[in-house]
Amino acid sequence: MSAQREMKEKNPWHTPVTIIITVIGVIAIVALVTVAVVQNRPLPQKYKYGIVLDAGSSHTALYIYEWPAEKDNNTGRVEQKHSCKVDGPGISSYASAPLKAGQSLRECMQKAEKWVPSKRHHETPLYLGATAGMRLLNMVDSVASEDVFQAVKEALQKFPFSYQGARILSGQEEGAFGWVTVNYLDERLKQGLETTGALDLGGASTQISFVSDNYDGSESPNNSVNFRLYGNDYNLYTHSFLCYGKDQAHRLKLAHQTQSGPNAVADPCSHPGYNATKKYSVLYDSPCVSDRKPQGAPATFHHTGTGNLQQCQEVVRNVFNFTDCKYSHCSFNGVFQPILQGGFGAFSAYYFVMDFLNLTDTTVPLEAVKEQLKAYCATPWDQIVQQHPKAKLKYLAEYCFSGTYILSLLTEGYNFTSVTYSDIKFIEKIKGSDAGWTLGYMLNLTNMIPAEAPDFPPLPHAGYVSIVTIIAVLIFILFLFSLRPLWPRCSKQQQIV
Numbered sequence: 455m456s457a458q459r460e461m462k463e464k465n466p467w468h469t470p471v472t473i474i475i476t477v478i479g480v481i482a483i484v485a486l487v488t489v490a491v492v493q494n495r496p497l498p499q500k501y502k503y504g505i506v507l508d509a510g511s512s513h514t515a516l517y518i519y520e521w522p523a524e525k526d527n528n529t530g531r532v533e534q535k536h537s538c539k540v541d542g543p544g545i546s547s548y549a550s551a552p553l554k555a556g557q558s559l560r561e562c563m564q565k566a567e568k569w570v571p572s573k574r575h576h577e578t579p580l581y582l583g584a585t586a587g588m589r590l591l592n593m594v595d596s597v598a599s600e601d602v603f604q605a606v607k608e609a610l611q612k613f614p615f616s617y618q619g620a621r622i623l624s625g626q627e628e629g630a631f632g633w634v635t636v637n638y639l640d641e642r643l644k645q646g647l648e649t650t651g652a653l654d655l656g657g658a659s660t661q662i663s664f665v666s667d668n669y670d671g672s673e674s675p676n677n678s679v680n681f682r683l684y685g686n687d688y689n690l691y692t693h694s695f696l697c698y699g700k701d702q703a704h705r706l707k708l709a710h711q712t713q714s715g716p717n718a719v720a721d722p723c724s725h726p727g728y729n730a731t732k733k734y735s736v737l738y739d740s741p742c743v744s745d746r747k748p749q750g751a752p753a754t755f756h757h758t759g760t761g762n763l764q765q766c767q768e769v770v771r772n773v774f775n776f777t778d779c780k781y782s783h784c785s786f787n788g789v790f791q792p793i794l795q796g797g798f799g800a801f802s803a804y805y806f807v808m809d810f811l812n813l814t815d816t817t818v819p820l821e822a823v824k825e826q827l828k829a830y831c832a833t834p835w836d837q838i839v840q841q842h843p844k845a846k847l848k849y850l851a852e853y854c855f856s857g858t859y860i861l862s863l864l865t866e867g868y869n870f871t872s873v874t875y876s877d878i879k880f881i882e883k884i885k886g887s888d889a890g891w892t893l894g895y896m897l898n899l900t901n902m903i904p905a906e907a908p909d910f911p912p913l914p915h916a917g918y919v920s921i922v923t924i925i926a927v928l929i930f931i932l933f934l935f936s937l938r939p940l941w942p943r944c945s946k947q948q949q950i951v
């Protein structure tokens with residue numbers, strides 16, 4: 455008993471000085487770590503929002519983007535929170551009833567009011583960008599185009615958001631912002647990685663945008679767009695082909711086919727058994743084809759299908775002009791294009807069509823892709839309708855053409871080969887956000903991509919707290935050791951006991 459008491463008395467941890475020092479030390483460390491944690495704890499996340507309406511030639515879609523409030527101009531954190539497809543056709547189809555263009559947007563706008571927290575409504579920027587459908591309407595009837603914009607503007611201003619305007623994007627903007635979106639979402643811009651090219655297929659126009667080491671902008675400066683993003687300079691090649699979206703290209707092809715016999719078209723790009731009566735006035739109601747209307751054409755023509763891929767490829771080829779090129783390299787129609795470089799993301803109708811045809815896998819050799827398409831085109835129309843009861847008939851009637859057009863555009867138009875075909879990825883979304891020009895457009899207009907690389911804190915929060923804790927504990931241990939002369943000597947006695 456007495457030996458135990460003696461040992462207790464001699465144990466350094468039981469002397470009043472060391473007990474007090476230890477308690478104070480522990481309290482100090484706990485306080486230090488608590489301050490470090492509390493001071494640097496991420497605040498409850500607050501978000502900001504932005505809304506972009508994509509007024510395409512075939513339809514309008516609304517996108518709501520969201521990003522953490524305190525990191526406006528920082529990293530790749532803007533995400534698509536919600537999208538809404540407007541019912542009905544694109545706004546350019548309302549040329550003769552502009553008010554309806556405005557009304558058509560109401561439903562999606564009301565949904566947007568619910569998605570964006572009401573206290574953020576007034577600071578949420580709202581943009582509408584129109585693409586090739588309105589470019590074409592503006593070309594043939596600029597008054598009608600103004601009326602549509604006026605109606606759209608009045609409809610949008612009724613909502614509590616911060617309306618920032620509605621306008622037609624140039625083809626270059628459409629191409630360049632699609633490229634920004636793809637590379638922003640992939641975090642290639644922030645990390646300064648090699649960028650991905652962007653291929654966008656719409657209904658009325660199509661865009662190709664990429665960075666090539668062989669292009670400095672001097673040859674055909676109209677195709678050049680320069681960006682400085684996160685401290686890197688990009689010299690982007692971009693071109694938009696008006697009338698080469700898949701709906702206008704379909705008109706170009708039909709217009710060409712009706713030249714030879716205006717009463718009937720036996721179309722190798724339509725399925726065997728397909729049969730429809732079409733109006734010339736509808737076919738030629740577009741500046742892309744209006745100059746090709748045959749003299750004295752009847753009011754209608756019979757459109758029937760023969761389902762032959764090889765012949766379809768031949769008629770599709772006719773929509774491109776490969777003859778004159780005054781540059782070192784051209785794609786088609788005498789348009790300059792540098793040598794293709796790097797990977798490409800192909801989105802919008804590229805994806806819709808190739809996904810429907812089960813052809814999004816580009817590791818499948820091009821020849822095998824064509825074989826599959828050949829079999830699809832040759833399938834009788836009634837069988838196609840039966841197999842896809844839910845698909846829209848208008849789309850269904852054109853997937854054979856659309857697939858053929860896509861392959862022809864990529865290989866004969868842009869010069870992808872059976873080797874470089876696998877550099878293309880058919881994509882719909884990247885990390886939950888749709889690929890398209892809208893995100894890039896908003897990032898640009900809100901200055902959300904800085905020209906210079908942002909400064910990052912040297913350590914993440916968890917690393918900072920751990921280091922502070924370890925250093926505090928080490929200092930405390932060192933302190934205890936510095937008090938060693940005060941420690942009673944007990945170890946020998948413990949051994950004796």
Ligand SMILES: Nc1ncnc2c1ncn2[C@@H]1O[C@H](COP(=O)(O)OP(=O)(O)O)[C@@H](O)[C@H]1O
Nearest residue numbers: 510511512513585586656657658659699803806
């Ligand atoms: N499910 C689908 N299947 C096939 N094509 C589709 C589908 N959804 C949309 N599309 C097509 O995608 C294209 C979208 O083009 P859009 O953005 O409206 O025109 P633009 O960009 O030329 O102004 C249209 O040709 C439309 O028909």
Ligand SMILES: [Ca+2]
Nearest residue numbers: 510585656802
């Ligand atoms: Ca589009």
